[in-house]
Amino acid sequence: MITFLISLVVLVVGFALYSRLIERVFRVDDRQTPAVAHPDGVDYTPMKTWRLFLIQLLNIAGLGPIFGALAGACWGPRVYLWIVFGTILGGGVHDFLSGMMSERHDGASISEIVGIYLGKFMLQVMRVFSVVLLILVGVNFSKNPAQLLAILTPETLDANFWLAVVLIYYFIATFLPIDKVIGKLYPIFGACLIIMALGLMGVMLIDPSYRAAMPEMWQYIGVEGMGHPTNTPIWAQMFVTVACGAISGFHATQSPMVARCMTSEKEGRKVFYGAMVAEGAIALVWAAAGVTFYGNVAALNEALAGGQSVVVENICSSMMGPVGGVLALLGVIACPITSGDTAFRSARLTIADWFKIDQGNWKNRLLLSVPVLGIGALITQWGDFATLWKYFSWSNQTLAMMVLWAGAVYLHRNGFPPVACFMAALPATFMSAVSVTYFVQAPECLNMSTTLAYPLGILVAALFLGIFIWREWVMRKNDVLNPATV
Template identity: 55%
Template sequence: MISFLLCLAILIAAYFTYGKLVDQTLGPDDRETPAVEINDGVDYVVMPQWKLFLIQLLNIAGLGPIFGAMQGALWGPVVFLWVTFGTMLAGGVHDYFSGMLSERNRGASISEVTGIYLGGGMKNVMRVFSVVLLVMVGTVFAVGPAGLIVQLVKEKGASGILAQTTFWLAIVLAYYFIATFISIDKIIGKIYPVFGICLIIMAIGVAIGIFTGGHQIPEIWSHFYNMHPKATPIWSFMFITVACGAISGFHATQSPLMARCLKSERQGHFVFYGAMVAEGIIALIWAAAGCSLYEVTGGLNTGLAAVLAHGQSAAIYDVCIKTMGPVGVVLAMLGVVACPITSGDTAFRSARLTLSDWFGVSQEKYKNRLMLCVPLLGVGAILGFGNTFGVINYTVIWRYFSWTNQTLAMIVLWAAAMYLAKEKKNFWICALPATFMSAVSITYFVMAPECLGLIPALKQNTMVAYPAGIIVAVIFFAIFLRAARKEQSRA
């Protein structure tokens, strides 16, 4: 319990200390923001700071800090350290710079931002990479909630079309089309703050339930070992599994949405770094729930593994019921249905904006937005209905999301470090977490079953993967350091 409270205190303090240092490193000023300068009434719309914070939180969170933290709890309370220091030193930095560099480049999508600082080749790679990733995210967060709604209505005795996944998938996709097409302040600006507050209330309710229910959160110092029932290595599987709630490349695709709505650069600290700290706190609470509510057998989190085996949504229901009773059921239903949908629609919206930046298509006119919305949602519909009817199975492809997500975070951090080097500012604040995430991504890529770990000799082979990750990370750092010194030596 003490170690959990210490981590919670560090996270809160990080916003006022390290977060302030990050903000001062960039140096916000009184320049005119894209929302004020462009103000097209569609994507560039000035909104209040409190709304921007809650929308950003929901955009980057959804159920990520819940699902990821519950899975991370399988390794035991050591996950508290990753959530805490990952958020403070990496995730908050990543989200802040992905948002503020977009803001300083007329609200550009993250693919364009990385291209500015890492070159045209990286820009083209990131364009394709981002659009594919966003369409995949949007589709998964359409199919998943549709299936959950069907389960709920069947439990209530409904039948016929209301009990058909295809019907609810069509409804979700229709909503996605509307939310992607119209002005950001019409639906997202009005509904998201409400759901953001619900996400926070759900986490607070879980935290209160843990303490009032007499559950004991294990201490890090007495459980500083791998508690995973399958003995899955902590490095780097835990760092890949717990993305939202520590650091996630997906956030970099979402931050530009709010970068186009800032009234002042001085709002960036609260909106970007602050939202990441809030997500870290949510993840810390859910990780504590995973570590404290379930039976530990032989020092392993077997009870949690058994619950997660029934599906992540089932695990959320179980935690909410155990900590909040009947109220928890309502919040859980809202969480497992609404939160994925709110991540899905902004994924498609980000994909539209990425394509508009790529091809230079202004989004003020309806026909231009239709030109991009129709094919994007069309692909999402093909993938979604194809998966529902068993024609397309993208679950195998989705397995690569975890690795590609953290690789995206790595690239964005390197881009931010290069920006700071060009500006002759303290680039270490980005270069060090970029190096760390490079080691994480490469190590995972070498030994994960869905990557090079497909080769039997490499599957979870730490003797090969650990040195490979370290060597490649050092090479990346050396390449960056050479480029940074060249930039800083220029007059």
Template identity: 55%
Template sequence: MISFLLCLALLIIGYFVYGKIVDNTFGPDDRETPAVRINDGVDYVVMPQWKLFLVQLLNIAGLGPIFGALQGALWGPVVFLWITFGTIFAGGVHDYFSGMMSERNDGASIAEVTGRYLGPVMQNIMRVFSVVLLIMVGTVFAVGPAGLIVTLCKNSGMSGLLTTTLFWLIIILVYYFIATFISIDAIIGKIYPVFGICLIIMAVGVIFGIFTNPAYTIPEIWANFGNMHPSGTPIWSFMFITVACGAISGFHSTQSPLMARCMKSEKQGHFVFYGAMVCEGVIALIWAAAGCALYTITDGKMAGLAEALAAGQSAAIYDVCAKTMGGVGIALAMIGVVICPVTSGDTAFRSARLTLADWLKIDQDSYANRLKLCIPVLGVGAFLGIGNALGFINYTVIWRYFSWTNQTLAMIVLWAASMYLFKEKKNYWITAVPATFMSA
């Protein structure tokens, strides 16, 4: 438990100390932000700082710091180190610069920002890469919740239309279309802060349940400093890729421009971008601790956790919440496994629309122009999702490579940030070092 508390303290200190170093290196000033200068009432809308933080947290988190952290805990408490130092020196830096570079470039999507600093070839690669990745993420985060809702309905004794995946998938896709099309402040800005708070409450409840139950003990890093994976899967580089969003995620770079278009001041960047990533790191640390503390360790291996995860990641979340919080935890778990993926899915489609808009130079002020992009983007997502629901399309194999592509995107963004700092004659090592690590 001491090692967990030390890592938690390091994350908090990292926000105030290293996060400020990163912020000072970039050098935010009092220039007019895109949200103030452009303010189209759709994508460029000024939001208060607290709302920016919570929306950013939910956009980048979803179930990432939960699923990834639980999977990462299969390697034992050594995962605490990657979550902690990865968040401070890589993830926070990545999210901060992806957001602030976008802000300095009129809220441009990450593909356009990358192209400006790494050249037109990389720009086109990133354009295609980003759109494909975002549509894939959005589609999977529609199919997954639809299946979970069906399971809940069946377990409640329901039958008929409400127990079909296709029905719920269509409902979710219709919502995605609406959320992607209308002003960011209409749904995302109003509802998502509530869900962001729920995500935080769920994590706090889990760790409180562990601390107050003498039956649960978080193992120490120094007593278990080794590979505890039941299958013997190597720590390098599988653990780093598996944890993904809990330490660093390229997907975040596609989401940060959404909030870069809504900031009133550049000086909000430290709290909104770096702060949200540190908060996600804390959430991931808590869930990794739960994975290590709640399940049986057999012969130095995380056998109990492996067995729990074998029943499905959603079932594992349900189990953790039930053990630590009882009935309240079960309710929060249901919100988590259904709402969190949906909130990441719709912002993924929104980011895809904006990436295409920047690429094709299509202004998004008018309804007609937004429809030109919403229809094909959601159309492809619907085709993939419905095809999967009907059993015609199986992209499980493709999804296996999501974590790899996710980390690759993060690497490219960090190199773009390094080039930005180099051109600005600033300390580029703060991005070049994690970029090199991610390239290894």
């Protein structure tokens, strides 16, 4: 319990201090936002701060802080460290920068922003990468809500029925103006999500049996089996597995959607950084619930082999009783649905920005919404969640790496102090090492030994940092590079 409480306090204090620091170095001002400059009633729609926060939180939360945190808990309470410091130093910075860069570029999609600062080649890579990732997210966040809904309803309403219902809803949310469906439903889903997290945390802290069962980090030091029960290496597998619970490139695809609805730059810290910290807190609760409920990492890993949905249902119903279990399960259902709908919507917006297609016209929105949802529906019939999640997780963290590097370049080229630039460059370097190491060692990728993967990941990360310093400080100082054309 002590380890969990300390982690929670550090997360809250980190938000209070570090988010204000990055807001200060970013030089937030009173410039006119895109929603105020040219509202279109579809995507550029002014909204209140509390509504934007809930939309952003539910956009980014999805299954990441739940399924990802549970899978990460198979390495024991050490996952708390990555959730806390990954959120404060990486995820919060990533989400704030992606949202504010979009706001200062008229609500542009993240692929367009990366293209501006990392070049035309990266622009094309990011366009394709973003659309593929968003559709994968939509697919991942379609099948599991359907399975969870099937658990709560009569047998005649099976998972295929609910999958069709979820996809129909996704089409409606993708096609209609943002304030017609998403803006109205998200506060309700947000209540379910908050009740679920607070309920689980309350039970663990109040119930003597669960409180006594909560493992401490120091209890695992020097104990056999403190690692993953299948001997999966913690570096870099855990950092990719947790995904959205600490840092996520998917968030950067969602931030422009909210950036188009802000009425003041001063909302950025609460909306973007704040939503990431809230997601980190949710991940912390679920990681603690996993290791507490099952007692040890081996039992948790064995339970996850039977399906993440089953694990979530068991934890909720056992720890919170029938009524609390249903409320918690609804919160878990709301998480993926409220990321899946905006994933497909962001895919539409990314393609629209790519080909300069006006989305104020309903026919143009229909032209993009139908094929995007159609492709997603076809993919739902292929593969299992575990396989799709692995590919999503790696591409997700690789996207985060690209966005952080773009953020570091943005800060330098716009005259921000070096401390601001390295607030993005250092987590970008770390995520570069994570992404490369995972790709080299993961069974679904190159499947090479850690002896090769570890030094190669560090070498590539150091190379990226060196290229950044050389291009941004040495080359530009000597006027070799033209900021207008690079």
